[in-house]
Amino acid sequence: MATRKSRARGLVPVTAVGLGLAAGALAALAAQRHMLDALRTRLDQLEASAQDQRHTNLAHQQRLHWELLSKAIDSPELAEVLDIFEAPASPQERRQYLFANALYTNLLFYYRIGNLSREEFHGRMRGLLQNPVVRKYWYATQGQRATLPDDSDEAGLGRMVDELLHQLEEADIDEWWVVGEPPVE
Known part of the structure; x- marks a missing residue:
């Protein structure tokens, strides 16, 4: 019986280590997921900013176009x-x-x-x-x-x-x- 007890005691630490590794992996995945979400949000912000800049550039170009045409019309x-x-x-x-x-x-x-x-x-x-x-x-x-x-x-x-x-x-x-x-x- 003493042998059985030693085997059972040996399984408990292995199971605890396995659970610890699984918990660590889940925590790492959650952190990675959080980082990916933050990166996605930042990318969306950059894309919106680039679109706004494109619109600003087009508005500036339209104003310049009108100024040049106005001079030619006059x-x-x-x-x-x-x-x-x-x-x-x-x-x-x-x-x-x-x-x-x-x-x-x-x-x-x-x-x-x-x-x-x-x-x-x-x-x-x-x-x-x-x-x-x-x-x-x-x-x-x-x-x-x-x-x-x-x-x-x-x-x-x-x-x-x-x-x-x-x-x-x-x-x-x-x-x-x-x-x-x-x-x-």
Whole structure:
């Protein structure tokens, strides 16, 4: 019997060591899980900060774009620098095209920062395209849009506007606001 007791006593410390190791492993896993959660939270914060910085950069770029266009609109001499349209444009047409460009670019920036959905962009462009000057501007800048990378947001939106303009010109109704299928998000 004494032998049995010594075997039973030997199992108790081994079991206690096993439980201790398991508890230590669980504690290490819990600490690791806590650290991973903290890292995930920090990564989310950094991504949000990067998105905010991107929006700030786009807003700054839009402001600079408008300042440059304003100078060109106010000065025929400066507007000549931006005369890169398909067909020759008079000084008045050039100023109108520059303003149409400002309107389009404003919508583009709104879309890029998430203030407009693709469907809303489509609807706003449908309204702008009711103006004959905006239509002429759109045709006069085809060559510029052709240089955009095919997979860029701007190229995709440009193709969408091209299709919308085609549909508007082909439509045989006065209700322009129903022409063209809004894009699927």
